[in-house]
Amino acid sequence: MAMPIDGISSDLIRGHIDTIILKVLHDGDNYGYEIIKSISQKSNQEYELKEPSLYTSLKRLEKERLIYGYWGEESQGGRRKYYHITEAGEAELHSAVARWLTAQRIINAILLQGGETNG
């Protein structure tokens, strides 16, 4: 397993958790633990979303009607709650990605200028 990233990088990612979850649900309906696993896999095990953050984010997204939850069939594992991305959620994902690319371009332009600070 790769080294877990330090707290500062984790801080930088935190602001994008909602977008990240939208992206996971864009790939298909999913339930809590599998969302965490999927994020971990997509990041090559470099980022692990904490469970409390997952629930806070899901509740927030649900409130904003970007996703909705529904109960899967009862199994040995109890009732599983799945989430589905709404059309508004797809639109938000799209614009969040665009915002991220812009921010990334600007920050790169400032920080990597001339390459002096590369290291």
Next chain:
Amino acid sequence: MDEIRKYTDELFAKQRQTAKIRDLKDEVYSNLLAKKQDLIDQGFSEPEAIAKTKDGFSSIDRIIEGNQLTYSNRFKADCLQTLLLYGVILWMLSIPTMVMGMMPFFFLTFVIMAGLGISYLRSKQSNQDEIAFLNGNRLKTVRRTAWLIWGTFFAVCAATITAVMYGSNLWFGRPISIAGPYEFASIAVWYYMPATTMLLPIAISSFPKILAENERDDKNE
């Protein structure tokens, strides 16, 4: 009962069993169970998997609706300060009743004011950096309840006083006569005293706002 179910029950032990909380509990339970199973599939023994699962989710404070990470002692001190302010107003409002011979009421309000003052000063001594999760939604319920209780209290007081003073007039159909300003004042004071208790629900009404002002940024969100 399986270990994960027991653990989930512990996590939610302090919560009121509303439909929303039951749903959240079911969701948390199924996810914890999925995690445990996944860890076992990765080669962990069952006790290890259970321990790791519990470690990853040690409290539900952060995910309960309305919960807010708060400087709890500052919040308490601010609430007491507000209560003290209204306590001083109450005491001042009781001064006119002294003229009408209501010395016990005057002393009572003085004692209340002094008590609030001492509580406030003591609350300032506590660790002002202490933090805890407090629930804003519950505080709004407290506010509603305070007004309800006060409304009932005042209605009962007013009805009782009216019955005691004018019961016989109403019963025998005699007209109510008030001879002059002094008599009017001596009657009004009996309605005035219970009315001043309205300051309590007024003070409590500002608690939700005080809670919001004492929010602490949740760095682990």
